[in-house]
Amino acid sequence: MRPYPSRPARRAVPAAALLLLLGAACPAVAADGEPDRDFTIEDPRIAESSGLAASRLHPGVYWTHNDSDDGPYVFAVDSRTGKTVATITMRGVGEPRDVEGMSIGPDGDIYVGDIGDNLDGSWSHVWIYRFPEPKALRDATVTATQYDVKYADGARNAEALMVHPKTGRVYIASKNEDGGGLYEGPARLTTGAPNTFRRVGEVPWVTDGAFSPDGGSLVLRSYFSARVYDFEDGRLGESRSLAAPFQRQAESVTYTADGSALMFGSEGAGGGVVRVEVEEGGKPTGDGQEKGKPSGSGSPSSGAGDGQDGDGKGHAGLGAVIIVGAGALWVALRRKRGQG
Numbered sequence: 001m002r003p004y005p006s007r008p009a010r011r012a013v014p015a016a017a018l019l020l021l022l023g024a025a026c027p028a029v030a031a032d033g034e035p036d037r038d039f040t041i042e043d044p045r046i047a048e049s050s051g052l053a054a055s056r057l058h059p060g061v062y063w064t065h066n067d068s069d070d071g072p073y074v075f076a077v078d079s080r081t082g083k084t085v086a087t088i089t090m091r092g093v094g095e096p097r098d099v100e101g102m103s104i105g106p107d108g109d110i111y112v113g114d115i116g117d118n119l120d121g122s123w124s125h126v127w128i129y130r131f132p133e134p135k136a137l138r139d140a141t142v143t144a145t146q147y148d149v150k151y152a153d154g155a156r157n158a159e160a161l162m163v164h165p166k167t168g169r170v171y172i173a174s175k176n177e178d179g180g181g182l183y184e185g186p187a188r189l190t191t192g193a194p195n196t197f198r199r200v201g202e203v204p205w206v207t208d209g210a211f212s213p214d215g216g217s218l219v220l221r222s223y224f225s226a227r228v229y230d231f232e233d234g235r236l237g238e239s240r241s242l243a244a245p246f247q248r249q250a251e252s253v254t255y256t257a258d259g260s261a262l263m264f265g266s267e268g269a270g271g272g273v274v275r276v277e278v279e280e281g282g283k284p285t286g287d288g289q290e291k292g293k294p295s296g297s298g299s300p301s302s303g304a305g306d307g308q309d310g311d312g313k314g315h316a317g318l319g320a321v322i323i324v325g326a327g328a329l330w331v332a333l334r335r336k337r338g339q340g
Contacts, residue, residue, distance in 0.1 A: 034080065036060050036256050036263065041271045042082040046075055050159070051102035051208065052252035052265045052273065053110065057133050061085065062254070063110060065099050067267065072096055072129075072144075074112060076137055079263075079273070086137040090144040093129045101161035101208055101252075105168050108133050112144075113161030115172055121155040125194055128161070128170065148194045151183060158183075159251070160209035160220065169234065172197055173206040173220055180206055184234060201236040208252045212278075213259040221253045221264065245274040 041049055041064070048067035055061040060079045072090035077083070090112070098116025105111060114127040131144040149172075158180070160173035169187060174180035182201035189195050204227070209220040211231070218231045219242070226244040230237030244250060245264050252265035256275070265273045 034060075036079045036261065036275060038272065038274050039077075039079045039082045041077055041273065043075065043077070043084040044269060046077070046084070046271070047269045048267050049265055049271045050100050050251045050267060051113070051161075052254040052263060053102045053104045054254050054257045054263065055133065056104055056108055056257060057135060058137055059257070061137065062263065062273065063102060063104075063133075064252070064265070065102060065112060067100065067116070067251070068098055069096065070099065074102070074110065076134075086134065087139045088131075088134065089141045090129055090131060091141055092143050093127070093146045096127075096129075097123070100159040101172075103161055103163040103170075103210070103254075104133060105163040105170075106165050107168060111161060111163050111170065113158070113172065115149070115158040115161060117155060117157040120157045120176065123155055125150045125155075126158070128189065128195075130189070145191060147189045147191060149185070150194045150196055152196050152198045156180075160206045162209045162211050162218065164215050164234075165211050165213055166215040167234075170197075171209075171218075173203050173209050175206055177205065179204050182236060200234065203236075207250060210254045210262070212255055213257070219253055219255075219262060221250060223250050226253070226264075245276065247272065247274070 036054075046064060046066060048070065049064045050067035051065050053063045055063060055076065058076070061076050062079055063074055063076055065074050072093055072095075074088040074090065075084050076086035076088070078085050096114045098118065099112060099114050100116040101113040103111050109130050110133050112129040114129065117123050117126065126149045128147045128149055129144045130147070131142045134140060134142065156174045157176065158172050158174045160175075162171045162173070163169070164171065170185040170189060172183045172185070174183065180203050181199040182203050183197035184200045185197045186195055203220055205222045206220045207222055209218060211218055216231060218229045218236070220227055220229070221244055226242040227239045228242055229239040244253075247264065247266035249267040250264065251267045254263050255261070255278075256263060259278070261275045261277050263273050263275055265271060
């Protein structure tokens, strides 16, 4: 197997939001009997973690990948140590351009979305790669199936790919400064011809998304916020505003394998992943703004907290962070679009 090239992080975009305030449920439990927890990705090769998926075969393990033209690599990271326990090289998929999202389907296959397009329409098609989740955690080369993807209403940028855990249908959420769309793929992806995704809903700016394990909720996150949508018969229902952890570049989210928590990830060297509790089914209690707290392991990059110190002075500081972060985000996004 060709050695994996190490490389520094190329960019960092600040992001800010409050914590997701949800009710508690029985937590996902790793092999050592402890629940999945906050962790920091220790591997210096993973400098632009842009997607996250909880393993179905290996408790406490999360799959991730780098952004942009990193190569055909997917990593398994142990949440107990933050260390990479397997590096998977995909063969048979060509040269990835801008990998931005991943998900695991009901068949146990890992789906990787090469769906980024920083020029909002420069690619006539994008790709999805698919391979079975490895049964053993070791470095390996696997043969992946590559699917061509196009959108019924024209090319666009996207960073969120979600596979429904019951139907196996693939959804993509596009990313645009004026808001995006939720796109539904065909009932089955096929090779040999483009798979056309059709717009079935309107969504805000989205950097990643994830279905709850029962398929009844869809969480979509952005740099500064997150929303949970009821999801039924392939369509978005009512939504509620959630709050995501304070992270320097909020790029990924996934449910734990049992749906007891959300794991929010960030790009950047030493990227942090923050666990936030949810109630059964992945839905928040009340309006999502009153109760829950992160797991509290103190991940150094999470900045987790409710923005409120003991005498109630925290909100002004948080507001300042959000204003400054928004300005920096605008500049960074303009620079990113200019680079293509």
